[in-house]
Amino acid sequence: MTPAAHAAAAIEVLADIETRHRPVASALKDWGSAHRFAGSGDRARIASLVYDALRRRSSLAWRMGAETPRALILGALAFVRQTPVDDLAAAFAASPHAPEPPTDAERAAIAAATLDGAPAHVRGDYPEWLDAGFARTFGDERAEEGAALAERAPLDLRVNAIKGDRPKAERALAHWKAAPTPLSPFGLRVPLTDDGRGPPVQSEPAHLKGLVEVQDEGSQLAALVAGAAPGMQVVDFCAGAGGKTLALAATMDNRGQIYAHDNDVRRLSPLHDRAERAGVRNMQVRAPRGEADVLADLVGRADLVLIDAPCTGAGTWRRNPDAKWRLKPAALEARIAEQDAVLAAAAPLVKPGGRLVYVTCSVLAEENEDRLAAFRAQFPAFRPVPAVEAAVSAGLPALGAFATSGGDALLLGPRRSGTDGFFVAVLTRG
Numbered sequence: 273m274t275p276a277a278h279a280a281a282a283i284e285v286l287a288d289i290e291t292r293h294r295p296v297a298s299a300l301k302d303w304g305s306a307h308r309f310a311g312s313g314d315r316a317r318i319a320s321l322v323y324d325a326l327r328r329r330s331s332l333a334w335r336m337g338a339e340t341p342r343a344l345i346l347g348a349l350a351f352v353r354q355t356p357v358d359d360l361a362a363a364f365a366a367s368p369h370a371p372e373p374p375t376d377a378e379r380a381a382i383a384a385a386t387l388d389g390a391p392a393h394v395r396g397d398y399p400e401w402l403d404a405g406f407a408r409t410f411g412d413e414r415a416e417e418g419a420a421l422a423e424r425a426p427l428d429l430r431v432n433a434i435k436g437d438r439p440k441a442e443r444a445l446a447h448w449k450a451a452p453t454p455l456s457p458f459g460l461r462v463p464l465t466d467d468g469r470g471p472p473v474q475s476e477p478a479h480l481k482g483l484v485e486v487q488d489e490g491s492q493l494a495a496l497v498a499g500a501a502p503g504m505q506v507v508d509f510c511a512g513a514g515g516k517t518l519a520l521a522a523t524m525d526n527r528g529q530i531y532a533h534d535n536d537v538r539r540l541s542p543l544h545d546r547a548e549r550a551g552v553r554n555m556q557v558r559a560p561r562g563e564a565d566v567l568a569d570l571v572g573r574a575d576l577v578l579i580d581a582p583c584t585g586a587g588t589w590r591r592n593p594d595a596k597w598r599l600k601p602a603a604l605e606a607r608i609a610e611q612d613a614v615l616a617a618a619a620p621l622v623k624p625g626g627r628l629v630y631v632t633c634s635v636l637a638e639e640n641e642d643r644l645a646a647f648r649a650q651f652p653a654f655r656p657v658p659a660v661e662a663a664v665s666a667g668l669p670a671l672g673a674f675a676t677s678g679g680d681a682l683l684l685g686p687r688r689s690g691t692d693g694f695f696v697a698v699l700t701r702g
């Protein structure tokens with residue numbers, strides 16, 4: 273397929289997403305099934321263009337003066353990919369499966385485009401109803417912070433210390449030009465292609481042998497700040513597929529015990545194979561079993577309980593741009609209720625003197641500081657560890673620069689730390 277045909281396909285996929293309110297992954301999958309001639313490289317290029325358009329949907333629509341799938345894809349090619357409009361016109365004219373060449377009105381929109389005068393939520397490409405929430409966290413810099421969350425995300429890997437060190441992994445992945453990440457001592461960053469595609473990690477020997485896992489640097493840092501150490505009893509209360517479980521286990525060196533729990537048994541299922549591949553031998557999966565309290569024996573026994581709470585994912589919009597446009601106030605309310613519920617359910621597991629670590633991948637204070645305040649009112653025995661102190665004791669003093677204004681937590685994000693957005697608060701039980 274030609275680049276022009278990729279553009280035509282991306283317009284089709286976006287139209288499917290808009291008209292049938294479909295998640296982007298399903299729309300892309302269906303397009304691939306209906307167009308079997310398209311190879312995996314073509315499908316990846318189409319997906320990358322769709323994601324580029326979705327990340328910047330508001331600002332592209334503002335610049336193009338329209339929010340149609342065609343306007344968004346032309347805008348992504350012109351403003352994200354920086355393709356000159358005459359080159360687009362020539363490419364479209366030369367390909368039989370191309371969109372119509374840019375009209376005079378579209379050319380004029382591209383030539384005149386500016387975001388001057390656009391409101392913060394348009395410049396920052398986040399939903400208008402979240403403007404107050406963004407203003408609360410970021411104040412006058414909310415448009416810039418939103419824009420950083422609308423950039424492409426890098427491909428980060430975590431080197432699994434059970435299987436080898438970072439230089440070993442770097443050598444194994446030299447053909448990808450993987451290089452150390454700035455903040456995590458276990459991170460490697462893999463450059464993407466100009467159009468935003470990464471290499472096939474899952475089939476790479478270093479991945480198959482458990483030497484590396486895909487994990488954003490911010491997620492790695494959240495797990496490191498939690499401070500799991502050899503010999504501890506650790507509960508990963510919202511383990512999901514185990515991204516953080518494996519990171520915690522790597523710092524425990526197979527000594528002590530890590531219990532991976534989630535209230536959704538299906539989410540836990542990949543963890544068995546992942547742990548096997550990673551060489552983790554001190555993990556128990558505590559999946560839900562009907563009404564039984566599967567963590568009853570751990571009450572008051574855990575040195576560390578990590579709550580990687582269900583959240584809106586507002587810190588990971590670089591990777592899931594359609595999620596930000598689909599997010600509605602009711603979903604935020606539902607996540608808040610779940611966050612209060614997991615905090616209340618997990619707190620009794622912490623032993624006196626032990627640590628509770630609350631993490632979200634959101635930048636919204638309603639999911640972060642407000643939840644901690646509500647929790648502390650209900651559980652006064654828990655006291656926050658100042659973020660600077662938590663960073664120093666994790667051996668990551670540089671993270672102190674990302675303390676929240678209250679100083680009780682860390683807030684990471686693409687504009688601050690070059691990572692996804694994560695909120696990390698450490699509390700101790702008195």
Ligand SMILES: C[S@@+](CC[C@H](N)C(=O)[O-])C[C@H]1O[C@@H](n2cnc3c(N)ncnc32)[C@H](O)[C@@H]1O
Pocket residue numbers: 509510511512513514515516517533534535536539580581582583610613614617
């Ligand atoms: C942010 S995800 C976890 C991601 C995972 N820790 C990782 O690093 O890959 C949040 C998880 O919380 C789980 N969850 C939601 N409510 C819960 C509850 N009441 N008890 C336990 N887990 C819950 C969800 O099923 C979801 O898997």
